[in-house]
Amino acid sequence: MYDGGKILAGLAIFVLIFTFPFWYNIGNAAYQRPKLEKPKEKNCVESVEFMRADHMQLLNEWRDEYVREHITTYKSHLTGKKIRISLTKTCLKCHPNRDKFCDKCHASLAVSPYCWDCHVTPKGDSNEK
Helix, strand or coil: CCCHHHHHHHHHHHHHHHHHHHHHCCCCCCCCCCCCCCCCCCCCCCCHHHHHHHHHHHHHHHHHHHHHHCCCEEECCCCCCEEECCHHHHHHHHCCCCHHHHHHHHHHCCCCCCHHHHCCCCCCCCCCC
16 A cells, blocks of 8 residues: 555545535524514414424414314413414414515425415515416
C-alpha cells in the first residue's frame, strides 16, 4: 500500500465536505416561532402549551367522536366547561383569520392540514375559493 496517505487524506476531505452543513449551522438551525394574531378570548379550549403541541390530536378526536359516536360536546380539562365540538364554531370564533393564525404557523412548519378539504372556509377570509 503505497497510496495509504492519499487514501486517508481523501477520506478526511470527504468527511469534512460531507459534514460541513452540520457543523456550519450549529446554533443557527433553531426553529423560530412565527408571530401569530392573538385570539379574541383569553381562555382557549385547553392550555396554550397543550394547544401548541396537541391541537391536531384534539381535532382528530373531536372529528371521530362527532362523526362516529354523535358526541357534540367536549369537557375542557382547563376550565371544566363543556364546549361545542366544532372547528368553525368553536376554534374559528376566537381565531377567525386563517391567514394570520392557522396558515402562518402551518406554513412555517411545512405542514398541509386537510381541514379545509371538508370544512367551508370562513367568509371574509382571503383563502376563499
